[in-house]
Amino acid sequence: MAHIELNNDAPGILGLMHYRPETAGPLNALAEVLLRGDSTLTRGERELIAAYVSNRNECRFCERSHAAFAAAQLDEGMTLVDQVRADLDSAPVSAKMRALLHIAGAVQRSGRDVTDKHIAAARDAGATDVEIHDTVLIAAAFCMYNRYVDGLAATTPDDPAMYEAVAENLIKTGYQRLT
Template sequence: MAYIDLGVDEKTFPGITGPMSYRPETAKPLNELAEVLLRAPHSLPAADRELIAAYVSGRNECEFCCNSHTAFAVAQYAAADTADGASIVAQVRADLDSAPVTAKLKALLRIAGAVQQTGRAVTPELIEAARAEGATDLELHDTVLIAAAFCMFNRYVDGLGTFAPPAPEDYTPMAQRIVEQGYGIPVQR
């Protein structure tokens, strides 16, 4: 049970959806930020950006955000006809060095992991390593911002003690909604 009365059934509005329903005036800009960072046209595929969100959320031990953005990444990989997205996400989370993703994405994930610790853990060496793999300034900027934003989202969800569905398949309907409609849709009570 959430630490405050969010005015909704937390099983119907799990994780961040409960607090967003409680404060729609703050939900709007948060959803707009997520839409821009994770779904807007970009040189990084949406699946890779969702993977960054899932990776940071996993490192922060935020069960809801890790599971939901894992499902969102898997759905985005499927929408892009990429091989087994679930396997890609699982391998990245288990062992980034041997994961079947590009060297550029590994370098960006290392930057995201540094941001998860503290922004000051991002070093010129990490930036240069990503640039050497072809990362653009926009990709570097957005990787840092996705990681920083997800540290905030993770703390928002966990700081209010929101409900996280236990089974991975519980996140599939949310993933389909995000793929089809995006983050900008209002949360309905």
């Protein structure tokens, strides 16, 4: 049960967005740009960054949501998402993606944990400055989203089918249509 009365039954961040639509607009606009806007990183890769950070933050709603969103947009599906969550260093991702996920993990701990070594590894693996920028911003934004959801104790369903259904809708309509 949420810490506040939301006056709706929507799960996770969806319930919070229905409660305060005036804050939902900017939050969804940010997610739309970061996760679905023009980028040299695929939508699946960007969702994987969101899922990875949410997993590290132990935000079950966001982790499950973005894992489903990533899986639906990656050829390797949930198998790859699970491998990244279990052990990033042995997961079958590109060197560039691994380096970007390491940056995201550093941001999750503290923005100051991102080092010149992280950046050099990403560049050596072929990451552009825009990809590094967007990885840092996705990670930082998901720390905020995760704390928003967990700070208000939003409902977290256990049924994977619910997250898969939302993923199908999201892929078709985007974040701005979630509320």
